[in-house]
Amino acid sequence: MSEADIRKVVQEELNNIAPEIDIATVDPAADLRETIDIDSMDFLNLVTALHHRTGLEIPEIDYPKLATLSGMVAYLEAKLKSAKTA
Amino acid sequence: MPSLGADMETGTLVEWLVKPGDFVKRGDIVAVVETQKGAIEIEVYQPGQIVQFLVDLHSKVPVGTPLALIRTEGEAKAAAPPPLAAAAAPMPAPPVIPQPAAAVMPPPARPPVPLPAAAGVAARKAASPAARRLAEERGIDLSAIAGSGPGGAITSTDVERHLAAAAPPAEAKRPLGLDLAAMRVAIAAAMARSKRDIPHYYLQHQIDVTPCEHWLAARNATLPPDGRLLIGALALKAVAVAIARFPAFNGFYRDNKFEPSAAVHVGVAIAIRGGGLTAPALHDADKLSLDDLMSGMRDLVQRTRAGRMRSSEMTDPTITVSSLGERGVEALYGIIYPPQVAIVGFGKVVTRPWVVDGAIEPRSVVTITLAGDHRVTDGHAGALFLAEIGKLLQEPEKL
Structure with a gap:
């Protein structure tokens, strides 16, 4: 899975929660929960979906790293890389 | 056409999920009705066999209009061809068009x-x-x-x-089946009625939820996301358990008297994207394990936001819990949803200096509020009820 793939997965799953949001207009450095108005239940559903689609463990303790769009993509990418080399 | 709330006068039948000849049992979802609150899945309370439909798809009919004939088991055995249930129809039955199976297919x-x-x-x-x-x-x-x-x-x-x-x-x-403008009208009607009829009193109570946070972090650390709990599930369970000791907050005020409810059906206030609010019931919340309660909440939120609520969930919450979530405010003062008599609010969790064993420590604190109905209870009982919820949240492992 390339970075572009990860970005696409994240965008799709975000749109499943917030269909009216155009991800292209979301500031990649802004806090996602605030920018697209998602609550803790939405966020848990998002993490659940990302876990299922990437097969990666996403422990609760790492949630702060997933706070922004760019942070989320970078986190998943790094996890995938280390999963491959492990 | 069932009444799905005190303010509902009509509903539009938009989908049949059964066909004549089908056998149904209590609780089966048989149809979808469009109301001001959105599309509601209609459950059947009468077990038996669907004989015929009495209302055409996409017709708007008043509450109380029979939608279909169901032959009960006894009637089926007696093989009485014109089923007795037809007597319920107040009007000459509209021309009967037995719908072939194909008619309910997409x-x-x-x-x-x-x-x-x-x-x-x-x-x-x-x-x-x-x-x-x-x-x-x-x-x-x-x-x-x-x-x-x-x-x-x-x-x-x-x-x-x-x-x-x-x-x-x-x-x-816009999610299928949700008409936000109509929902606003329904909210306004219910809230205006509440403010007019219910003498509210308000209480607030700050509690330390650090034990909940520690317990959740330890528990969730070993679980995949599907199995994780949110603090909202603990809050809901604590209210449902506390109410067993304070039954005067659980039930309906109707016809100038309070009818306590033996069952605890907690209405979960759910915000709809784009504006809108509804509070469908999580049935028997006091009896659910935390895991079951959490998956029940997830299911309820998901279906509500997709515009697929069920009729019983709309009509029978016995108390409501509202939580504005972690980006909200510290305290909220709810308006009771009639005919209920109480609403409990949870503010966001904040870190505050707190005195623990004589020393000041940063702790996670939440403000719980209660709006109670003075026709049924007083602030004294309300205070004890809130204190009980707070106490239960000190020992999350026992919830």
């Missing part, structure tokens, strides 16, 4: 490319949960989409491609 799929799936099993077509959810939200028939995933499964990308090709009107972005 409109024929457009020709494009479906994989060799047998006609009629469209609803079972392989699709990823994300694709299914997206299709449901946008009101798309999956059978009209070609799948590009493993084994021809439909992926959310396929659905998006289909959406782009179909160029839906902007209006279609």
